[in-house]
Amino acid sequence: MIRLQGIERDFQVGRERVRALHDLDLEIPDGDYLAVMGPSGSGKSTLLNLLGLLDRPDRGRYLLDDIDTGALSEEARARLRRERIGFVFQSFHLIPRLTAAGNVELPLILAGMAPVRRRQRVAETLASLGLADRAGHRPDQLSGGQRQRVAIARAVIMRPRLLLADEPTGNLDRHAGHEVIRLLEDLNRGGITLILVTHDPELGARAGRRIQLLDGALAAPG
Amino acid sequence: MRPADALAFAATALRGTPLRTALMLLAMAIGVAAIILLTALGEGARRYVVGQFSRLGSHLIIVLPGRNETQGGPPPLLAETPRDLTLDDALALARLPAVQRAAPVSLGSAPVAHGGRVREVTVIGSTPAIFPVRHLKLARGRPLPTIPPDREAPMAVLGGHLAHELFGPRSALGEWVRIGDRRFRVIGVLTDQGEALGLDLGDMALIPVASAQALFDTRSLFRILIQARSRSAIPAAEAAIRATLRTRHEGEDDVTIVTQDALLGTFDRILRALTYGVAGIGAVSLAVAGILVMNIMLVSVSRRIAEIGLLKALGATRRQVLVLFLLEAALLATGGGIAGLVLARLGLWVLQRLLPAFPLAAPPWAAPAALAMALGAGLLFGLLPARRAADLDPVQALEGAH
Incomplete structure (x- = not known):
C-alpha cells in the first residue's frame, strides 16, 4: 500500500524554481496496475523517483507499507529499495561487461546472499522469463527485447512488492514492446504492484487505473 | 555484500577497461620497483664500504706520518716538514700495553x-x-x-x-x-x-x-x-700511541691516527641515512603513481555514472559504493605492487650482472615497506574518486546515461 500526502517537489533551474510536483495526494493499493501519463515535463519521472526512494519530497509524506519514508536514513532507504522495489528503465541500464546472469545477480550480491542460493535463484528467474539460453550472453549480444527482459528479471529477482517501469517500451519496436508489456502484466497478475510511466495512450489504456499529470498536479484522476 | 563478491565485482570493473588498468598497474609497479632498487643501491653502497673497512682487520689503528690540520688559520711561517715514521717508532708502539x-x-x-x-x-x-x-x-x-x-x-x-x-x-x-x-x-x-x-x-x-x-x-x-688488544682498548691505545710518538718526535704532534671503528661508524651512519633518503625519492615516484591512479579513477567514475546510479537504484548504500571503488584502488595497488616486486627482482638481477663486485641487496624492510606504501597511496588517492562515486545523486546519475 502506497500513500502520498501533500507531496511537493521543486527544482532549481538556473534562477527559477520549477515546481515538479504540487500538492499531490495519491493512494495505490497492493497489486494495483497504475499508468502515470502526461506530457514530458509534467512530473511523471519525478513522481517515479520519489516512489522509488531515489528522491525525497520537499514537503509531504510518503508511506510505503505504513513506513514513513521521510524519517528514514539513507541506509534504510537503500535497504527498502533493495528489498521492496524493482526498477525497469527505458534504456535498460544493464552493465555491459557483465553477462545477463551477472546483471540479474547484482541485487542478490548487494543483499549479501550466498553464492549457491544466488545461482539457483538467477537460473529460476531467467527461465521463468524465457531467458535460460541467454544467461551467458553479454548485453551487446542480446536484442532490445531480450535486454529489457533481462532488466525485468533483475528488477524482480528480490521478489519486490512494487515494480516501477519508466517508459519500458520506449526503446523497443512494437513487437518487442508488446512482449515486454505482457510480461509486466503477467507479473502484476502474480500480485506485484505495477506502476507504469508512459506517454503512449494505447499502453495507458491497458492499465487498470490511470492518472494524468499536468504541471505537477493530478489533471484527471482515473 | 560479501567481501568475496565485492572483490569480484571490483575485479570485473578493472578487467572491463584493460588499457586503463594496465597503465595504472604499470605506474604502481614502477613506483614500488623504484623504492626497492634505490634502497638496494643504498644498502649495497653501505655494505660495500663496511665490507672494505672490516676487511682491513679488527681493532685496527692506522698511524700515518704528517698531521692533517682540520683547523683553519694562516700557514706556518716556517715550513714544517713532518718527521718520518721509523721502524723504531713501530717497535716502540708494539711495546705499549x-x-x-x-x-x-x-x-x-x-x-x-x-x-x-x-x-x-x-x-x-x-x-x-x-x-x-x-x-x-x-x-x-x-x-x-x-x-x-x-x-x-x-x-x-x-x-x-x-x-x-x-x-x-x-x-x-x-x-x-x-x-x-x-x-x-x-x-x-x-x-x-x-x-x-x-x-x-x-x-x-x-x-x-x-x-x-x-x-x-x-x-x-x-x-x-x-691492532689494539680489544675494541674497548682502542681509545687508550690511540692516546698511548699519540703520547709515545710525541715523546719520540721531540714534542711534535706530527702524526695522524685513524681508527677503523670511527671511520666505519661514520660511513655506516652516512650510508644508512643515504638509503633512507633514496627510499624517500622512490616514495615520491609512488606518490606520482597514486596521483595517476586518482586521475584515471576519476575518469572511470565519470564514465560509469550510469552504473553507479543503477547500483544505488538496486539498493546499494553509499558505503557499498565507496567500498567497491576503494577496493578497485586497493586491487590496483596490490597488483601493481606485486608486479613491482617482480620488476625490482629483474632490475636487481640486471644490475648485479653489470656490477658483479657490488654487494647489491635490498634491505629486508624494503619490499614490505614498498608494498605498504603502494597500498597506502592507492587507498589515499582512491578515496577522492570513491567518495565522488558514493556521493552521486542516483536520479542525476541515472539521467546522465540518457
Missing part, C-alpha cells in the same frame, strides 16, 4: 720478475705481524720469517694473482723471483682476497721491512698498522 701488535709498512712499486715474465706491482715491506693485523690469509707456504725487524732476508710472500701470472699453474714455493735488483725466494702465496680500499691484495709482493727499505732506499715508513 694496549697494543696487541704493530706492523710497520714500507711501500713502493717495483718490477717482480721470474723467467721471462715481469710484473710491476706494489711491494710491501713489513713484519709477520701484518698477517694477523691485516687479516691476510695464506693459500700455501708460510708467512714472513720472524727475524729482528731491522734485518733483511731474501724471502717474499706473493699475492695469489701475481703468483699465477708469474708461475702459471706451477707452484711458486721455493722458486726465486727478482724484485727490483734483488733476488727473493718465494716462501708463501696469499689467497685471493680481492681488493680492499684500492689495494689489490692479489697483485702485490710482501717482503721483510728492512729488505723493502733497502730496496726503496728509505728509512721512513709509509704507515704503521696497529
Whole structure:
C-alpha cells in the first residue's frame, strides 16, 4: 500500500524554481496496475523517483507499507529499495561487461546472499522469463527485447512488492514492446504492484487505473 | 555484500577497461620497483664500504706520518716538514700495553720478475705481524720469517694473482723471483682476497721491512698498522700511541691516527641515512603513481555514472559504493605492487650482472615497506574518486546515461 500526502517537489533551474510536483495526494493499493501519463515535463519521472526512494519530497509524506519514508536514513532507504522495489528503465541500464546472469545477480550480491542460493535463484528467474539460453550472453549480444527482459528479471529477482517501469517500451519496436508489456502484466497478475510511466495512450489504456499529470498536479484522476 | 563478491565485482570493473588498468598497474609497479632498487643501491653502497673497512682487520689503528690540520688559520711561517715514521717508532708502539701488535709498512712499486715474465706491482715491506693485523690469509707456504725487524732476508710472500701470472699453474714455493735488483725466494702465496680500499691484495709482493727499505732506499715508513688488544682498548691505545710518538718526535704532534671503528661508524651512519633518503625519492615516484591512479579513477567514475546510479537504484548504500571503488584502488595497488616486486627482482638481477663486485641487496624492510606504501597511496588517492562515486545523486546519475 502506497500513500502520498501533500507531496511537493521543486527544482532549481538556473534562477527559477520549477515546481515538479504540487500538492499531490495519491493512494495505490497492493497489486494495483497504475499508468502515470502526461506530457514530458509534467512530473511523471519525478513522481517515479520519489516512489522509488531515489528522491525525497520537499514537503509531504510518503508511506510505503505504513513506513514513513521521510524519517528514514539513507541506509534504510537503500535497504527498502533493495528489498521492496524493482526498477525497469527505458534504456535498460544493464552493465555491459557483465553477462545477463551477472546483471540479474547484482541485487542478490548487494543483499549479501550466498553464492549457491544466488545461482539457483538467477537460473529460476531467467527461465521463468524465457531467458535460460541467454544467461551467458553479454548485453551487446542480446536484442532490445531480450535486454529489457533481462532488466525485468533483475528488477524482480528480490521478489519486490512494487515494480516501477519508466517508459519500458520506449526503446523497443512494437513487437518487442508488446512482449515486454505482457510480461509486466503477467507479473502484476502474480500480485506485484505495477506502476507504469508512459506517454503512449494505447499502453495507458491497458492499465487498470490511470492518472494524468499536468504541471505537477493530478489533471484527471482515473 | 560479501567481501568475496565485492572483490569480484571490483575485479570485473578493472578487467572491463584493460588499457586503463594496465597503465595504472604499470605506474604502481614502477613506483614500488623504484623504492626497492634505490634502497638496494643504498644498502649495497653501505655494505660495500663496511665490507672494505672490516676487511682491513679488527681493532685496527692506522698511524700515518704528517698531521692533517682540520683547523683553519694562516700557514706556518716556517715550513714544517713532518718527521718520518721509523721502524723504531713501530717497535716502540708494539711495546705499549694496549697494543696487541704493530706492523710497520714500507711501500713502493717495483718490477717482480721470474723467467721471462715481469710484473710491476706494489711491494710491501713489513713484519709477520701484518698477517694477523691485516687479516691476510695464506693459500700455501708460510708467512714472513720472524727475524729482528731491522734485518733483511731474501724471502717474499706473493699475492695469489701475481703468483699465477708469474708461475702459471706451477707452484711458486721455493722458486726465486727478482724484485727490483734483488733476488727473493718465494716462501708463501696469499689467497685471493680481492681488493680492499684500492689495494689489490692479489697483485702485490710482501717482503721483510728492512729488505723493502733497502730496496726503496728509505728509512721512513709509509704507515704503521696497529691492532689494539680489544675494541674497548682502542681509545687508550690511540692516546698511548699519540703520547709515545710525541715523546719520540721531540714534542711534535706530527702524526695522524685513524681508527677503523670511527671511520666505519661514520660511513655506516652516512650510508644508512643515504638509503633512507633514496627510499624517500622512490616514495615520491609512488606518490606520482597514486596521483595517476586518482586521475584515471576519476575518469572511470565519470564514465560509469550510469552504473553507479543503477547500483544505488538496486539498493546499494553509499558505503557499498565507496567500498567497491576503494577496493578497485586497493586491487590496483596490490597488483601493481606485486608486479613491482617482480620488476625490482629483474632490475636487481640486471644490475648485479653489470656490477658483479657490488654487494647489491635490498634491505629486508624494503619490499614490505614498498608494498605498504603502494597500498597506502592507492587507498589515499582512491578515496577522492570513491567518495565522488558514493556521493552521486542516483536520479542525476541515472539521467546522465540518457
